[in-house]
């Protein structure tokens with residue numbers, strides 16, 4: 001086995017899906033564990049990977065191990081596997097708030113740690129993952145790990161002190177965007193548009209706008225101004241959004257998210 005996952009939930013599913021679709025690894029090269037049969041059986045059937053109830057089996061059989069459980073289970077999982085982890089294995093973490101120093105202390109031995117923060121758009125191969133690592137990881141090992149992560153996302157190496165901000169602007173942010181799409185669709189429904197059509201229009205507008213920011217290399221403010229015709233419809237909406245404190249609400253929400261990640 002090349003790659004092991006501990007935890008068979010949302011993120012494992014998204015990551016494995018992209019890794020297989022992009023031929024980074026084949027299903028036969030991946031093993032995943034979950035305490036609960038339903039989760040691991042679903043991944044086994046969907047991706048033709050190996051599945052087990054034993055986290056230790058994953059560690060015994062994998063070169064690279066992803067800790068894909070909720071942050072509150074990290075200590076228990078690490079405690080379960082730390083005596084068999086080997087110095088040449090790479091441990092990838094995806095939990096907010098779990099610093100490299102904390103992980104090193106929990107393992108209580110020199111191991112290779114790559115701390116990451118992915119996001120759920122990985123499910124459609126449009127994820128974004130931030131990466132940092134400890135000094136046990138060589139440049140080649142970091143490149144190797146980034147290549148695995150590139151199966152389901154864009155990858156950017158950042159300094160560890162930015163990881164909590166990454167959680168807010170990338171890991172958690174799909175939730176805010178889904179709320180925006182939901183609210184836009186609700187408004188369209190209120191004005192008579194069928195719901196399924198409303199989601200399509202709202203989502204495509206968000207998708208296209210994001211693509212403009214990424215591809216046109218123009219400031220978001222300039223792109224906004226291009227939509228606002230003088231005396232037109234859009235500036236009316238912008239005026240109301242400013243009045244209701246949209247920007248401030250988003251900034252306050254993200255500050256809360258970053259704070260939570262720092263203090264998990």
Ligand SMILES: NC(=O)C1=CN([C@@H]2O[C@H](COP(=O)(O)OP(=O)(O)OC[C@H]3O[C@@H](n4cnc5c(N)ncnc54)[C@H](OP(=O)(O)O)[C@@H]3O)[C@@H](O)[C@H]2O)C=CC1
Nearest residue numbers: 007008009010011034035039068069070071094095118119
């Ligand atoms: N969801 C997201 O958008 C993102 C999540 N993350 C992080 O990724 C990690 C996983 O999140 P996500 O996939 O959403 O979580 P899920 O709850 O969907 O998946 C975690 C899985 O691990 C199982 N599990 C719990 N305890 C153990 C254990 N001791 N051994 C093996 N398996 C166990 C859970 O079972 P059960 O459900 O029965 O408890 C569940 O199936 C978290 O640390 C999260 O913070 C990072 C970025 C984005």
Ligand SMILES: O=C(O)[C@@H]1CCC=N1
Nearest residue numbers: 095096167171172173
């Ligand atoms: O909500 C959470 O804690 C996780 C981390 C980033 C996205 N979901």
